[in-house]
Each structure stands twice: as C-alpha cells, then as structure tokens.
C-alpha cells in the first residue's frame with residue numbers, strides 16, 4: 839500500500855454503499871438505513887473513493 843505521505847489531501851472515514859455505489863460520511867443518516875452487507879468501510883481520501891467508482895452522497899456531501 840502506498841503511503842498517504844505523497845498527498846496533502848486529508849483522509850477521512852467513509853462508508854460506501856456497494857449496492858448504489860454512493861459513498862457517505864459515517865454520520866450520514868443514509869448509512870443507518872444501509873444493510874450491513876452493503877457497507878464498504880474505507881479510510882482514505884475522497885478522490886480515492888471516486889477512483890473506486892463511488893459517487894458522493896448529495897445529503898452528507900463527502
């Protein structure tokens with residue numbers, strides 16, 4: 839795994855929905871409605887989530 843040292847962007851904990859391909863902050867209300875089996879836990883940058891094919895949630899706007 840490449841270290842985060844090469845980027846200046848802050849990392850956060852995100853939760854992606856493997857079903858809808860959206861991603862959220864942990865506190866987003868949509869996360870509570872998500873099935874545990876659909877959750878993809880990821881700690882990294884927003885750009886990395888997008889690179890994985892996830893789209894930012896419009897509610898929590900990660």
Ligand SMILES: [Zn+2]
Nearest residue numbers: 862866895898
């Ligand atoms: Zn959200």
